[in-house]
Amino acid sequence: MAVKNKRYYWIQLTQDFFKSKEMKLLRKIAGGDTHTIIYLKMMLISLEDGGCIYYDGLADNLAEEIALMIDENVEDIKITLLFLESKGLLTRKSDRDYFLEQVPEMVGSETASTRRSRKHRELMALHCNTIATTCNGDIEIEKDIDTEIEKDIDTEIEKDVDENPVALIVKEYQSRIAQLDGTQFEILKEFITLDGMEAKVVLKAIGLAADNGKRNFSYVRAILTNWKNNGVLTIAAVDERERVYKESKIKGQSGNQKSNVPEWSQPNYVNTTSEETKKGLEQKKKEMLERLEKGKN
Known part of the structure:
Protein backbone atom coordinates (compact mmCIF):
# COMPACT_ATOMS: atom_id res chain seq x y z
CA MET A 1 0.00 0.00 0.00
CA VAL A 107 2.41 30.78 2.71
CA GLY A 108 5.20 28.22 2.73
CA SER A 109 4.89 24.49 2.11
CA GLU A 110 6.79 21.30 1.45
CA THR A 111 5.99 17.61 1.05
CA ALA A 112 6.95 15.04 3.68
CA SER A 113 9.61 13.61 1.36
CA THR A 114 11.08 17.08 0.77
CA ARG A 115 11.09 17.68 4.52
CA ARG A 116 12.96 14.42 5.08
CA SER A 117 15.50 15.33 2.39
CA ARG A 118 15.98 18.79 3.90
CA LYS A 119 16.48 17.42 7.40
CA HIS A 120 18.94 14.87 6.01
CA ARG A 121 20.93 17.63 4.30
CA GLU A 122 20.89 19.70 7.50
CA LEU A 123 22.15 16.69 9.44
CA MET A 124 24.91 16.03 6.92
CA ALA A 125 25.89 19.71 6.95
CA LEU A 126 26.17 19.58 10.72
CA HIS A 127 28.19 16.40 10.41
CA CYS A 128 30.55 18.06 7.93
CA ASN A 129 31.02 21.09 10.18
CA THR A 130 31.69 18.94 13.23
CA ILE A 131 33.97 16.38 11.67
CA ALA A 132 36.92 17.28 9.43
CA THR A 133 35.63 15.82 6.14
CA THR A 134 34.84 17.28 2.73
CA CYS A 135 31.53 15.40 2.25
CA ASN A 136 31.91 15.81 -1.51
CA GLY A 137 29.67 12.83 -2.15
CA ASP A 138 26.82 14.35 -0.13
CA ILE A 139 27.17 17.66 -1.97
CA GLU A 140 26.78 15.89 -5.31
CA ILE A 141 23.70 14.01 -4.02
CA GLU A 142 22.12 17.29 -2.92
CA LYS A 143 22.65 18.79 -6.38
CA ASP A 144 21.00 15.75 -7.94
CA ILE A 145 17.97 16.10 -5.64
CA ASP A 146 17.56 19.79 -6.45
CA THR A 147 17.53 19.21 -10.22
CA GLU A 148 15.56 15.97 -10.31
CA ILE A 149 12.10 17.56 -10.31
CA GLU A 150 12.97 19.99 -13.10
CA LYS A 151 14.16 17.04 -15.22
CA ASP A 152 10.84 15.29 -14.52
CA ILE A 153 8.94 18.24 -16.00
CA ASP A 154 11.00 18.14 -19.21
CA THR A 155 10.47 14.37 -19.43
CA GLU A 156 6.69 14.70 -19.02
CA ILE A 157 6.44 17.38 -21.73
CA GLU A 158 8.29 15.17 -24.24
CA LYS A 159 5.80 12.32 -23.79
CA ASP A 160 2.77 11.77 -26.01
CA VAL A 161 -0.12 13.72 -24.47
CA ASP A 162 -2.62 11.08 -25.60
CA GLU A 163 -0.83 8.43 -23.57
CA ASN A 164 0.17 10.66 -20.68
CA PRO A 165 -2.42 13.22 -19.43
CA VAL A 166 0.13 14.80 -17.07
CA ALA A 167 2.04 16.05 -20.12
CA LEU A 168 -1.13 17.75 -21.37
CA ILE A 169 -1.64 19.41 -17.98
CA VAL A 170 1.91 20.78 -18.03
CA LYS A 171 1.49 22.16 -21.54
CA GLU A 172 -1.95 23.62 -20.74
CA TYR A 173 -0.70 25.31 -17.58
CA GLN A 174 2.40 26.79 -19.21
CA SER A 175 0.47 28.04 -22.22
CA ARG A 176 -2.44 29.60 -20.29
CA ILE A 177 -1.05 30.48 -16.83
CA ALA A 178 2.75 30.73 -16.49
CA GLN A 179 5.94 28.70 -16.36
CA LEU A 180 5.55 25.69 -14.06
CA ASP A 181 8.28 25.12 -11.50
CA GLY A 182 9.26 21.82 -9.89
CA THR A 183 7.27 22.20 -6.67
CA GLN A 184 4.12 23.26 -8.51
CA PHE A 185 4.49 20.33 -10.88
CA GLU A 186 4.65 17.87 -7.98
CA ILE A 187 1.56 19.40 -6.35
CA LEU A 188 -0.51 19.05 -9.54
CA LYS A 189 0.67 15.46 -9.96
CA GLU A 190 -0.35 14.64 -6.37
CA PHE A 191 -3.97 15.60 -7.10
CA ILE A 192 -4.00 12.82 -9.72
CA THR A 193 -1.65 10.17 -8.34
CA LEU A 194 -2.43 10.51 -4.63
CA ASP A 195 -5.95 11.95 -4.48
CA GLY A 196 -7.39 10.02 -7.44
CA MET A 197 -8.53 13.11 -9.32
CA GLU A 198 -9.17 12.86 -13.05
CA ALA A 199 -6.72 14.76 -15.25
CA LYS A 200 -9.65 16.53 -16.90
CA VAL A 201 -10.56 18.06 -13.53
CA VAL A 202 -7.08 19.60 -13.23
CA LEU A 203 -7.40 20.93 -16.79
CA LYS A 204 -10.79 22.38 -15.88
CA ALA A 205 -9.29 24.26 -12.89
CA ILE A 206 -6.52 25.66 -15.09
CA GLY A 207 -9.11 26.82 -17.62
CA LEU A 208 -11.27 28.48 -14.95
CA ALA A 209 -8.28 30.34 -13.51
CA ALA A 210 -7.16 31.56 -16.95
CA ASP A 211 -10.68 32.56 -18.00
CA ASN A 212 -11.03 34.65 -14.83
CA GLY A 213 -7.68 36.34 -15.33
CA LYS A 214 -6.16 34.61 -12.27
CA ARG A 215 -2.83 33.60 -13.73
CA ASN A 216 -1.16 32.36 -10.56
CA PHE A 217 -0.63 28.90 -9.10
CA SER A 218 -2.32 29.65 -5.75
CA TYR A 219 -5.66 30.20 -7.47
CA VAL A 220 -5.47 26.93 -9.41
CA ARG A 221 -4.45 25.01 -6.27
CA ALA A 222 -7.28 26.64 -4.29
CA ILE A 223 -9.87 25.43 -6.81
CA LEU A 224 -8.48 21.89 -6.85
CA THR A 225 -8.19 21.68 -3.05
CA ASN A 226 -11.78 22.83 -2.62
CA TRP A 227 -12.99 20.20 -5.09
CA LYS A 228 -10.90 17.51 -3.41
CA ASN A 229 -12.21 18.39 0.05
CA ASN A 230 -15.76 18.11 -1.27
CA GLY A 231 -15.15 14.78 -3.01
CA VAL A 232 -15.31 16.28 -6.50
CA LEU A 233 -12.75 14.11 -8.28
CA THR A 234 -14.32 13.52 -11.71
CA ILE A 235 -15.24 15.90 -14.50
CA ALA A 236 -18.82 14.65 -14.24
CA ALA A 237 -18.89 15.68 -10.57
CA VAL A 238 -17.51 19.12 -11.48
CA ASP A 239 -20.22 19.62 -14.12
CA GLU A 240 -22.92 18.52 -11.68
CA ARG A 241 -21.60 20.88 -9.00
CA GLU A 242 -21.72 23.79 -11.45
CA ARG A 243 -25.26 22.86 -12.54
CA VAL A 244 -26.56 22.74 -8.95
CA TYR A 245 -24.87 26.02 -8.08
CA LYS A 246 -26.33 27.82 -11.12
CA GLU A 247 -29.81 26.49 -10.32
CA SER A 248 -29.58 27.59 -6.69
CA LYS A 249 -28.41 31.05 -7.80
CA ILE A 250 -31.35 31.41 -10.19
CA LYS A 251 -33.82 30.33 -7.50
CA GLY A 252 -32.23 32.71 -5.04
CA GLN A 253 -32.66 35.62 -7.45
CA SER A 254 -36.33 34.76 -7.96
CA GLY A 255 -36.96 34.78 -4.21
CA ASN A 256 -37.78 31.08 -3.96
CA GLN A 257 -34.64 30.20 -2.04
CA LYS A 258 -32.57 31.85 0.64
CA SER A 259 -29.55 33.68 -0.72
CA ASN A 260 -26.14 32.09 -0.26
CA VAL A 261 -24.61 35.52 0.39
CA PRO A 262 -23.54 35.66 4.06
CA GLU A 263 -25.69 37.99 6.12
CA TRP A 264 -22.73 40.03 7.37
CA SER A 265 -21.90 41.16 3.83
CA GLN A 266 -25.39 42.56 3.16
CA PRO A 267 -25.47 46.40 3.27
CA ASN A 268 -28.57 46.47 5.49
CA TYR A 269 -27.56 43.64 7.78
CA VAL A 270 -29.25 43.69 11.23
CA ASN A 271 -28.48 41.09 13.86
CA THR A 272 -31.83 39.76 15.11
Whole structure:
Protein backbone atom coordinates (compact mmCIF):
# COMPACT_ATOMS: atom_id res chain seq x y z
CA MET A 1 0.00 0.00 0.00
CA ALA A 2 1.44 3.37 -1.05
CA VAL A 3 2.02 5.94 1.67
CA LYS A 4 0.60 9.37 0.89
CA ASN A 5 3.25 12.07 0.61
CA LYS A 6 1.73 14.51 3.10
CA ARG A 7 2.21 18.24 2.52
CA TYR A 8 2.98 20.66 5.36
CA TYR A 9 2.01 24.35 5.36
CA TRP A 10 3.01 27.34 7.47
CA ILE A 11 2.69 31.13 7.65
CA GLN A 12 5.77 33.30 7.23
CA LEU A 13 5.01 36.70 8.79
CA THR A 14 7.15 39.61 7.65
CA GLN A 15 9.18 41.39 10.32
CA ASP A 16 6.97 44.50 10.09
CA PHE A 17 3.64 42.61 9.96
CA PHE A 18 2.38 44.03 13.26
CA LYS A 19 3.75 47.48 12.41
CA SER A 20 1.48 47.88 9.38
CA LYS A 21 -1.28 50.49 9.60
CA GLU A 22 -3.97 47.85 9.15
CA MET A 23 -2.74 45.69 12.02
CA LYS A 24 -2.27 48.70 14.31
CA LEU A 25 -5.86 49.78 13.63
CA LEU A 26 -7.15 46.26 14.18
CA ARG A 27 -5.45 46.00 17.55
CA LYS A 28 -6.79 49.42 18.62
CA ILE A 29 -10.48 48.54 18.28
CA ALA A 30 -12.33 47.05 21.24
CA GLY A 31 -11.05 43.50 21.73
CA GLY A 32 -8.31 44.13 19.19
CA ASP A 33 -6.08 41.31 20.37
CA THR A 34 -8.96 38.85 19.99
CA HIS A 35 -9.67 40.08 16.45
CA THR A 36 -5.97 39.79 15.59
CA ILE A 37 -5.94 36.16 16.75
CA ILE A 38 -9.08 35.49 14.71
CA TYR A 39 -7.38 36.95 11.62
CA LEU A 40 -4.32 34.74 12.12
CA LYS A 41 -6.52 31.65 12.65
CA MET A 42 -8.40 32.47 9.45
CA MET A 43 -5.07 32.60 7.63
CA LEU A 44 -4.17 29.17 8.98
CA ILE A 45 -7.41 27.49 7.84
CA SER A 46 -6.95 29.02 4.38
CA LEU A 47 -3.35 27.87 3.85
CA GLU A 48 -4.09 24.73 1.81
CA ASP A 49 -6.36 26.81 -0.43
CA GLY A 50 -3.81 29.57 -0.99
CA GLY A 51 -5.81 32.15 0.98
CA CYS A 52 -9.31 31.20 -0.18
CA ILE A 53 -12.14 30.71 2.30
CA TYR A 54 -15.31 29.01 1.08
CA TYR A 55 -18.82 29.50 2.42
CA ASP A 56 -20.45 26.07 2.04
CA GLY A 57 -23.90 27.07 3.33
CA LEU A 58 -23.77 24.67 6.28
CA ALA A 59 -24.40 27.52 8.74
CA ASP A 60 -26.53 30.65 8.34
CA ASN A 61 -23.55 32.80 7.36
CA LEU A 62 -19.80 32.76 6.82
CA ALA A 63 -19.01 33.98 10.34
CA GLU A 64 -20.83 31.02 11.89
CA GLU A 65 -19.03 28.54 9.63
CA ILE A 66 -15.66 30.06 10.56
CA ALA A 67 -16.64 29.89 14.25
CA LEU A 68 -17.15 26.14 13.90
CA MET A 69 -13.59 25.76 12.62
CA ILE A 70 -11.62 28.10 14.89
CA ASP A 71 -13.71 28.01 18.11
CA GLU A 72 -14.09 31.77 18.48
CA ASN A 73 -17.14 33.93 19.28
CA VAL A 74 -19.39 34.52 16.25
CA GLU A 75 -19.91 38.21 17.00
CA ASP A 76 -16.15 38.79 17.31
CA ILE A 77 -15.68 37.05 13.96
CA LYS A 78 -18.33 39.25 12.33
CA ILE A 79 -16.53 42.41 13.48
CA THR A 80 -13.22 40.99 12.26
CA LEU A 81 -14.74 40.24 8.84
CA LEU A 82 -16.20 43.76 8.63
CA PHE A 83 -12.81 45.26 9.43
CA LEU A 84 -10.87 43.04 7.00
CA GLU A 85 -13.30 43.78 4.19
CA SER A 86 -13.22 47.55 4.85
CA LYS A 87 -9.41 47.53 4.64
CA GLY A 88 -9.21 45.38 1.51
CA LEU A 89 -7.63 42.45 3.37
CA LEU A 90 -10.66 40.26 2.61
CA THR A 91 -12.27 40.31 -0.84
CA ARG A 92 -15.29 38.46 -2.18
CA LYS A 93 -14.74 36.55 -5.43
CA SER A 94 -18.30 35.20 -5.62
CA ASP A 95 -21.29 34.42 -3.39
CA ARG A 96 -19.34 31.54 -1.87
CA ASP A 97 -15.66 32.32 -2.38
CA TYR A 98 -13.66 34.79 -0.28
CA PHE A 99 -9.97 35.58 -0.42
CA LEU A 100 -7.45 36.74 2.22
CA GLU A 101 -5.19 39.01 0.16
CA GLN A 102 -2.08 38.72 2.35
CA VAL A 103 -1.90 34.92 2.50
CA PRO A 104 -0.27 34.05 -0.89
CA GLU A 105 2.84 36.07 -0.07
CA MET A 106 3.10 34.47 3.39
CA VAL A 107 2.41 30.78 2.71
CA GLY A 108 5.20 28.22 2.73
CA SER A 109 4.89 24.49 2.11
CA GLU A 110 6.79 21.30 1.45
CA THR A 111 5.99 17.61 1.05
CA ALA A 112 6.95 15.04 3.68
CA SER A 113 9.61 13.61 1.36
CA THR A 114 11.08 17.08 0.77
CA ARG A 115 11.09 17.68 4.52
CA ARG A 116 12.96 14.42 5.08
CA SER A 117 15.50 15.33 2.39
CA ARG A 118 15.98 18.79 3.90
CA LYS A 119 16.48 17.42 7.40
CA HIS A 120 18.94 14.87 6.01
CA ARG A 121 20.93 17.63 4.30
CA GLU A 122 20.89 19.70 7.50
CA LEU A 123 22.15 16.69 9.44
CA MET A 124 24.91 16.03 6.92
CA ALA A 125 25.89 19.71 6.95
CA LEU A 126 26.17 19.58 10.72
CA HIS A 127 28.19 16.40 10.41
CA CYS A 128 30.55 18.06 7.93
CA ASN A 129 31.02 21.09 10.18
CA THR A 130 31.69 18.94 13.23
CA ILE A 131 33.97 16.38 11.67
CA ALA A 132 36.92 17.28 9.43
CA THR A 133 35.63 15.82 6.14
CA THR A 134 34.84 17.28 2.73
CA CYS A 135 31.53 15.40 2.25
CA ASN A 136 31.91 15.81 -1.51
CA GLY A 137 29.67 12.83 -2.15
CA ASP A 138 26.82 14.35 -0.13
CA ILE A 139 27.17 17.66 -1.97
CA GLU A 140 26.78 15.89 -5.31
CA ILE A 141 23.70 14.01 -4.02
CA GLU A 142 22.12 17.29 -2.92
CA LYS A 143 22.65 18.79 -6.38
CA ASP A 144 21.00 15.75 -7.94
CA ILE A 145 17.97 16.10 -5.64
CA ASP A 146 17.56 19.79 -6.45
CA THR A 147 17.53 19.21 -10.22
CA GLU A 148 15.56 15.97 -10.31
CA ILE A 149 12.10 17.56 -10.31
CA GLU A 150 12.97 19.99 -13.10
CA LYS A 151 14.16 17.04 -15.22
CA ASP A 152 10.84 15.29 -14.52
CA ILE A 153 8.94 18.24 -16.00
CA ASP A 154 11.00 18.14 -19.21
CA THR A 155 10.47 14.37 -19.43
CA GLU A 156 6.69 14.70 -19.02
CA ILE A 157 6.44 17.38 -21.73
CA GLU A 158 8.29 15.17 -24.24
CA LYS A 159 5.80 12.32 -23.79
CA ASP A 160 2.77 11.77 -26.01
CA VAL A 161 -0.12 13.72 -24.47
CA ASP A 162 -2.62 11.08 -25.60
CA GLU A 163 -0.83 8.43 -23.57
CA ASN A 164 0.17 10.66 -20.68
CA PRO A 165 -2.42 13.22 -19.43
CA VAL A 166 0.13 14.80 -17.07
CA ALA A 167 2.04 16.05 -20.12
CA LEU A 168 -1.13 17.75 -21.37
CA ILE A 169 -1.64 19.41 -17.98
CA VAL A 170 1.91 20.78 -18.03
CA LYS A 171 1.49 22.16 -21.54
CA GLU A 172 -1.95 23.62 -20.74
CA TYR A 173 -0.70 25.31 -17.58
CA GLN A 174 2.40 26.79 -19.21
CA SER A 175 0.47 28.04 -22.22
CA ARG A 176 -2.44 29.60 -20.29
CA ILE A 177 -1.05 30.48 -16.83
CA ALA A 178 2.75 30.73 -16.49
CA GLN A 179 5.94 28.70 -16.36
CA LEU A 180 5.55 25.69 -14.06
CA ASP A 181 8.28 25.12 -11.50
CA GLY A 182 9.26 21.82 -9.89
CA THR A 183 7.27 22.20 -6.67
CA GLN A 184 4.12 23.26 -8.51
CA PHE A 185 4.49 20.33 -10.88
CA GLU A 186 4.65 17.87 -7.98
CA ILE A 187 1.56 19.40 -6.35
CA LEU A 188 -0.51 19.05 -9.54
CA LYS A 189 0.67 15.46 -9.96
CA GLU A 190 -0.35 14.64 -6.37
CA PHE A 191 -3.97 15.60 -7.10
CA ILE A 192 -4.00 12.82 -9.72
CA THR A 193 -1.65 10.17 -8.34
CA LEU A 194 -2.43 10.51 -4.63
CA ASP A 195 -5.95 11.95 -4.48
CA GLY A 196 -7.39 10.02 -7.44
CA MET A 197 -8.53 13.11 -9.32
CA GLU A 198 -9.17 12.86 -13.05
CA ALA A 199 -6.72 14.76 -15.25
CA LYS A 200 -9.65 16.53 -16.90
CA VAL A 201 -10.56 18.06 -13.53
CA VAL A 202 -7.08 19.60 -13.23
CA LEU A 203 -7.40 20.93 -16.79
CA LYS A 204 -10.79 22.38 -15.88
CA ALA A 205 -9.29 24.26 -12.89
CA ILE A 206 -6.52 25.66 -15.09
CA GLY A 207 -9.11 26.82 -17.62
CA LEU A 208 -11.27 28.48 -14.95
CA ALA A 209 -8.28 30.34 -13.51
CA ALA A 210 -7.16 31.56 -16.95
CA ASP A 211 -10.68 32.56 -18.00
CA ASN A 212 -11.03 34.65 -14.83
CA GLY A 213 -7.68 36.34 -15.33
CA LYS A 214 -6.16 34.61 -12.27
CA ARG A 215 -2.83 33.60 -13.73
CA ASN A 216 -1.16 32.36 -10.56
CA PHE A 217 -0.63 28.90 -9.10
CA SER A 218 -2.32 29.65 -5.75
CA TYR A 219 -5.66 30.20 -7.47
CA VAL A 220 -5.47 26.93 -9.41
CA ARG A 221 -4.45 25.01 -6.27
CA ALA A 222 -7.28 26.64 -4.29
CA ILE A 223 -9.87 25.43 -6.81
CA LEU A 224 -8.48 21.89 -6.85
CA THR A 225 -8.19 21.68 -3.05
CA ASN A 226 -11.78 22.83 -2.62
CA TRP A 227 -12.99 20.20 -5.09
CA LYS A 228 -10.90 17.51 -3.41
CA ASN A 229 -12.21 18.39 0.05
CA ASN A 230 -15.76 18.11 -1.27
CA GLY A 231 -15.15 14.78 -3.01
CA VAL A 232 -15.31 16.28 -6.50
CA LEU A 233 -12.75 14.11 -8.28
CA THR A 234 -14.32 13.52 -11.71
CA ILE A 235 -15.24 15.90 -14.50
CA ALA A 236 -18.82 14.65 -14.24
CA ALA A 237 -18.89 15.68 -10.57
CA VAL A 238 -17.51 19.12 -11.48
CA ASP A 239 -20.22 19.62 -14.12
CA GLU A 240 -22.92 18.52 -11.68
CA ARG A 241 -21.60 20.88 -9.00
CA GLU A 242 -21.72 23.79 -11.45
CA ARG A 243 -25.26 22.86 -12.54
CA VAL A 244 -26.56 22.74 -8.95
CA TYR A 245 -24.87 26.02 -8.08
CA LYS A 246 -26.33 27.82 -11.12
CA GLU A 247 -29.81 26.49 -10.32
CA SER A 248 -29.58 27.59 -6.69
CA LYS A 249 -28.41 31.05 -7.80
CA ILE A 250 -31.35 31.41 -10.19
CA LYS A 251 -33.82 30.33 -7.50
CA GLY A 252 -32.23 32.71 -5.04
CA GLN A 253 -32.66 35.62 -7.45
CA SER A 254 -36.33 34.76 -7.96
CA GLY A 255 -36.96 34.78 -4.21
CA ASN A 256 -37.78 31.08 -3.96
CA GLN A 257 -34.64 30.20 -2.04
CA LYS A 258 -32.57 31.85 0.64
CA SER A 259 -29.55 33.68 -0.72
CA ASN A 260 -26.14 32.09 -0.26
CA VAL A 261 -24.61 35.52 0.39
CA PRO A 262 -23.54 35.66 4.06
CA GLU A 263 -25.69 37.99 6.12
CA TRP A 264 -22.73 40.03 7.37
CA SER A 265 -21.90 41.16 3.83
CA GLN A 266 -25.39 42.56 3.16
CA PRO A 267 -25.47 46.40 3.27
CA ASN A 268 -28.57 46.47 5.49
CA TYR A 269 -27.56 43.64 7.78
CA VAL A 270 -29.25 43.69 11.23
CA ASN A 271 -28.48 41.09 13.86
CA THR A 272 -31.83 39.76 15.11
CA THR A 273 -30.65 36.79 17.14
CA SER A 274 -31.63 38.59 20.37
CA GLU A 275 -31.90 42.10 21.72
CA GLU A 276 -29.03 41.56 24.12
CA THR A 277 -26.73 40.21 21.41
CA LYS A 278 -27.74 42.98 19.03
CA LYS A 279 -26.98 45.70 21.57
CA GLY A 280 -23.63 44.14 22.31
CA LEU A 281 -22.69 44.06 18.64
CA GLU A 282 -23.83 47.63 18.06
CA GLN A 283 -21.75 48.80 21.01
CA LYS A 284 -18.68 47.01 19.64
CA LYS A 285 -19.25 48.57 16.20
CA LYS A 286 -19.53 52.02 17.80
CA GLU A 287 -16.31 51.51 19.75
CA MET A 288 -14.54 50.23 16.67
CA LEU A 289 -15.57 53.26 14.59
CA GLU A 290 -14.52 55.64 17.37
CA ARG A 291 -11.11 53.98 17.61
CA LEU A 292 -10.72 54.08 13.83
CA GLU A 293 -11.49 57.81 13.79
CA LYS A 294 -8.96 58.43 16.57
CA GLY A 295 -6.35 56.46 14.64
CA LYS A 296 -6.77 58.75 11.64
CA ASN A 297 -6.14 61.89 13.72
